[in-house]
Amino acid sequence: MRMHVPAMAPIGRARTGGNAEEPRDNSLGEFLRARRSRLTPADVGLGTGGRHRRVEGLRREEVAVLAHVSADYYSRLEQGRERNPSPRITESLSRALRLAPDSRSRLFRLAGLNPSLRPDTARRQVHPELLRMLEASHRAAAYVLSPCFDILAANAHAQALLSPLVGSDQNLLRILFTHPGARSYFTEWPSAVDGSLRTLRLNAVRLHRDTEIADLVAGLSAESADFERRRREGGETVGLDRAYRKVFHPAAGHIELSYRVHRVAAAPGQHLLVGVPAPGSRSAEAFTYLAASVGPQP
Numbered sequence: 001m002r003m004h005v006p007a008m009a010p011i012g013r014a015r016t017g018g019n020a021e022e023p024r025d026n027s028l029g030e031f032l033r034a035r036r037s038r039l040t041p042a043d044v045g046l047g048t049g050g051r052h053r054r055v056e057g058l059r060r061e062e063v064a065v066l067a068h069v070s071a072d073y074y075s076r077l078e079q080g081r082e083r084n085p086s087p088r089i090t091e092s093l094s095r096a097l098r099l100a101p102d103s104r105s106r107l108f109r110l111a112g113l114n115p116s117l118r119p120d121t122a123r124r125q126v127h128p129e130l131l132r133m134l135e136a137s138h139r140a141a142a143y144v145l146s147p148c149f150d151i152l153a154a155n156a157h158a159q160a161l162l163s164p165l166v167g168s169d170q171n172l173l174r175i176l177f178t179h180p181g182a183r184s185y186f187t188e189w190p191s192a193v194d195g196s197l198r199t200l201r202l203n204a205v206r207l208h209r210d211t212e213i214a215d216l217v218a219g220l221s222a223e224s225a226d227f228e229r230r231r232r233e234g235g236e237t238v239g240l241d242r243a244y245r246k247v248f249h250p251a252a253g254h255i256e257l258s259y260r261v262h263r264v265a266a267a268p269g270q271h272l273l274v275g276v277p278a279p280g281s282r283s284a285e286a287f288t289y290l291a292a293s294v295g296p297q298p
Contacts, residue, residue, distance in 0.1 A: 070222030147269025
C-alpha cells in the first residue's frame, strides 16, 4: 500500500461550478441570503467586539466560518456560480444557519439532494464487517473513519476518549487542524497529522472522484495555514497498518495507545482503528478509569 508522488502533488482540489455569469434561477443562493439575514452574531455565538454593524444579519464570511467552507466558495453559492454543494457541505450550512427541519429539507432540495441524508445515517455507511469488528472491541477504543476522515461509528470507549474534541464537528482531520485543544490533546501532534495526511493522500489517489475529499481539502486550505503548508509540502502516500498515539485527556491524564488499522476491499477508504494500552502500564490504568465512566458495555 505504499507509493510515492511528487512532493508538490495536491491532496485534492475544490470543484468549481458554472461560469462567471449569474444564472437566472438562483433559488439556492436566494434562500441562503434570506436565512443569513435573519440571524445575528449573538444567535450563533459570535461577538461583535462592541462595534456597530452596518448590515443586518450575518456576513457571508461569518457563515463560511461556521460552515467550515472558504468565504470564496460560500460567495459562489450565494451568487449562483456554484449550485451543487455536497451532502456534507449542505449539512454544514444547515447547522451554520440554525435551520429547522422543514427549512433544512428545503435547503437539501434546492441543492438537488435527498433531504433524508442526515448525520445519524453515517453508521449505516459502515461496511458490515468493519462494524462487526468495532462492536466486538469491548476493551478497546474503536472507531471507523470515512475516506475523508469523518467519524462514521465509534464504540463507547472511543467516544469517551475523543470527547474533549469531538462535538458537532465529526471530522477528525478538521479537528486536528482547527480545534483549539487539538495540540494539547495530541501530545505528539505532528506525528498524528503526518499519519493522517499520508492516508488522506492515498485515499485521494485511489478515490480521485470523491467530492467529499475535495470539499474537505478546499475548506481546510482556506481555514488553516498549517494544513495548506503541509499539503503543499507533499509526502508519502501510504495507508498505515499500525499507529501509536499519545493523548492527554482532561479527566484521565496521559494515555498511550497502540492502534491496529483494519480495512475491507469492499469499502475503499473506510478504515477501523482499534487502540489498546500496554497491559499493566499507567496508560492502562488511565484507560480503565476512562472506560469505567462510560459504564458496562452490552
